[in-house]
Structures are given as C-alpha cells and as structure tokens.
Amino acid sequence: MRFRMTGPAQLMPVAALASMVLAVAGCSGSNPGADAAAQVAVEFHEMVSSGDPSAGCELLAPAVVEKLENGSAGTCGEKLSALDLPPATRANESKAFGSSAQVFLDEDTVFLTKTGGHWKITAAGCTSRGERPYDCELEGG
C-alpha cells in the first residue's frame, strides 16, 4: 500500500464519521432510563407490601410470570405474596444499559428489562454472590 498525501478537505468525511460514531456511542451508554427503572422497582415493592401483589404482577416480565405460575396451583399474585421479598421502599442507585437495568433499593436489588417501551422486572429479592450471578427469590426462566 503506497499512500499518497491527501489534502485536509479530503479527510473531512473521516473526521465527520468518527465524531458521528462518538456521538452515537455517547448516547448508548448509561441512559436516563435508569430513573424510570428505579421508579418501577419502587412501585413493585410498594404494591407487594401494600397487599396488592396482583398489581405487582403487572410489572413483571412475561418469563417471570410464566415461571411463577408454573407448578403448584395459585395465581401470580398469591405466589408473589408467598415469597419472602425484603420490604424495600427507596432506590439508592440505578444503572441502565440498553434494555437492561439494575436497581439498588434500600433493602433489595432488582433487575429489569425494557419490553414494549416499559421496564419490567426480571428478578427481585436478589443478594450478591460476588462475581457469580445474584441469588434471587424471584426470577424468570
């Protein structure tokens, strides 16, 4: 490859494309969806602790509802209230990347996915196991 010197004007498209990709990458990082995810996580805990677990089921991802309803008899709401979920009330930190979010509540860690423009819970009642996946009371298949 013998390269010939090109003028600055001919290099403009290269610089423009590089800045475009940089801008796109900036937008694809941690995003404002983190607040919305935190709100869903708090609402979910409020619903479960206030004795309206069937409303809490509305905030679960389909795979979680499916797993919850499998096996023994009972509705999603009944099985949800039977779980020993910690009574969280406040979000301390929330991280969202693309269609996944992790919310640290005062007494719980909750995982969410974005489905149809809404955040839905994929796991709750989770405790950290270091590098390994969290151990969760409630999770999908």
Add this chain to the structure above:
Amino acid sequence: MKHNPLLTNGLSITFAALFFGSLAGQAFSGLAYFNEQQTAENLEGISFWQYVTSSSFVVDVAENWQSEYLQFLLFIVLTVWLVQKGSPESKAIEDRGHGSEEDQLIGKFAKPESPKWAKTGGVKTWIFANSLGLVMATVFILSWLVQSVAGFSAFAEDQISNLQDPGTWSEYVASAEFWNRTLQNWQSEFLAVWSMVILSVYLRQRGSPESKPVGEAHDATGVSN
C-alpha cells in the same frame, strides 16, 4: 486532456461504495442475528434504528475501525525509517528518514503549485508535513475510545441480563473482553501488512501500483508500477 471525474476519482468512489454497502450489510445482518438471540432468550426484538444506535452495533463497527486506522498509522509512520529490501512498499534503503527540505519541497524549495502550508515554514509546515499520520492517529484513538465506551455498555447490558453487576468503564478497559476484542483485530491487521510487505518482494500484480513491474528483480527496492 480533461478526463471524466468518475474516472479520475474511480478508486475513492469504488471504495466509498464498498464501505457504505458493507456497513449497510453489517447493520441488516447484525440486526437479524441480534433479534435471533433476543428470541432465544425470550426477550423482545428491536427495530433497525434501535439496533444501529445500540452499543452492540457501535462496538462492532468501532473495534474494526480502530484496528484499521492503527494499521495505516503504523505503516505510514514506520515506513519513514524502516525499509524492506525488495519490497515495493519500502523506500530505497538509502532513503530512510524524513528526507531533506529539498526532497520534500518544503520552504524555499516549494514549487509555485505546492500547498500553502508547505511554503510557510514553522509549526504550520510541521503540522502539514505530518498531517496524514496525525489524522490517522486521531481517528484511531477516537475509534478505540468509542470501542471502549460502546463495548462497556454492551458488556454491562449482558451482565445485568445475566443477573450480574455491570462493573465500571475503567474495569472494562482492563478486562479480558476488551483486550480480546482489541487484539483479535490487531493481529489480523499486522498479518495483512506483514504478508503484503514480504509477498510483494517475490510476487507481482501486473499494472498495480502496489506491485513492482513484472520483470523487475526480486531485490529491487522502492520500485513500483
């Protein structure tokens, strides 16, 4: 004689078309693959626009860009000093180095039609004299930075969907994932340059400026079509 601009710009037009065609192909095939994986994981598919602005697509583009620009940067800069006997990619052995101002048509040796910054001297001439390498280096660094940011975002998204902590950007740039993505691209670029430099000593492509004339001796250095 005045030529058709399509003819005189054929190389850049062809490669621009190949670039945009390939990028579009990567976007569509990447979207199909991404959505296949989403379906397999019982997750919702995404639209074309969502995909091309996603960290998954951006990291795939950027990791290839950074390695290409690094390859060209090193090749442009190292061939100032390093030579390869018999290769048309190399200068003549005795021409190693920056070259004199007279060789480079700089300052008082500039011709009337020389670019303005080649005549002015000082910082402007230094910048212009190194502008190709500087731009290649800038695009390389920006692309690598984009790879790290988008790569972290994609990695974090995967981690969270696997119920794991996403970590931080600084942890990601020290991670096996980041360096595996980086080095698997670098090795292929360096292999391509290495083979081009050596193969062009012994092999010919008639009419190509990347080759020596067919009948030129194997040990003739700095000669090309």
